[in-house]
Amino acid sequence: MAKKVITKKARVSVIKKRWYAVQAPKVFNNVVFGETLAAEPESLKGRGIKTNLGTVIRSVKKQSMEVRFKITEVQGNTCSTELVSMEILPPHVKRIVKRAKKRVDDSFVVTTKDDVKVRLKPMILVKDNVQHSLLTSLRFAAREYFVKVAQETSFNEFVNKILMGDIYKDLKVELKTIYPVSAVEMRAFVCE
Numbered sequence: 001m002a003k004k005v006i007t008k009k010a011r012v013s014v015i016k017k018r019w020y021a022v023q024a025p026k027v028f029n030n031v032v033f034g035e036t037l038a039a040e041p042e043s044l045k046g047r048g049i050k051t052n053l054g055t056v057i058r059s060v061k062k063q064s065m066e067v068r069f070k071i072t073e074v075q076g077n078t079c080s081t082e083l084v085s086m087e088i089l090p091p092h093v094k095r096i097v098k099r100a101k102k103r104v105d106d107s108f109v110v111t112t113k114d115d116v117k118v119r120l121k122p123m124i125l126v127k128d129n130v131q132h133s134l135l136t137s138l139r140f141a142a143r144e145y146f147v148k149v150a151q152e153t154s155f156n157e158f159v160n161k162i163l164m165g166d167i168y169k170d171l172k173v174e175l176k177t178i179y180p181v182s183a184v185e186m187r188a189f190v191c192e
Contacts (some may be wrong), residue, residue, distance in 0.1 A: 013046055015039045021078045024069070027159045028056050032078070039108040041074040055084065057163070064092035083159065093123070096183060102126040104135050108143055109192065112158050120146055121139055121188035134179050139177055145171050160185055162184035 020041070022034045033056045033059040038044050048070050054063030065088055069081035096105050111117050124138055149167060150158055163166040168184040175181045 004103055018077070020074065022069070022071070023078050023080055025081055025083055026046065027083060028158045030056075031056065032182050036071075036079065044071050044074050044079055046073045048084065049081065052089075053163075062163075064089050075192070083191060085188065086162075086186070087188045088185060093185075094149060096123075096185065097181070099125075099127075101129050102135060103186060104139050105141075106139050108146075110147050112150050112153060112155045114154045116155040117192040118155070118158070119151065119185065119190040119192055120190065121190075122146065123184040123185045123187040125185075126179060127182045130179060137178050138181070140174055142171060142184070145174055157180065159189075162189060167184070 017037050017039045019035045019037055021032045022036055024031050024033055032050065034051060036044065036049065048068060050066055050068045052063045053065035054060055058068060065086055067086050068084040070084050071079045072082050073080045091174045107119065107121045109117055109119050122142055124142055153161065171184050172181050
């Protein structure tokens with residue numbers, strides 16, 4: 001007859017996890033836009049969260065932008081965050097560019113009035129086939145404009161101008177002196 005083998009089962013400790021509300025930064029009026037699960041509040045610090053901008057500012061028009069936040073502190077059941085980056089989703093970029101003939105991309109770092117460094121990646125669209133020298137002058141004029149606006153405004157005001165689209169309208173008028181532009185978009189915005 002076979003001997004019965006007795007095995008000891010390891011005791012599994014169950015860690016109770018809780019839901020924490022995630023709150024957007026002051027730029028987005030401290031709105032609660034989601035929840036995250038964690039066992040300890042200390043494990044939340046530094047955690048990255050990404051969502052579309054439409055859920056944060058409650059606007060369907062802005063759902064083609066992806067926003068990344070980083071949790072900075074936890075108070076009770078609420079997590080405070082800071083803005084890390086904003087980026088237009090690739091399908092939206094493809095849809096916009098399809099209508100334009102030429103696309104001008106750039107990437108540079110600007111410093112705001114309150115010494116926050118931000119990497120901007122604007123995209124300028126021109127309908128006609130134009131010479132490369134015109135595209136280069138459009139790129140440099142746009143860069144000068146963004147640097148000037150960033151130096152005159154604080155970080156929160158600068159983000160607000162980008163979200164509302166005021167900065168694009170003014171830039172479009174300024175670039176019209178060089179060559180008529182069909183659209184100006186901020187492809188990416190990254191805090192450094």
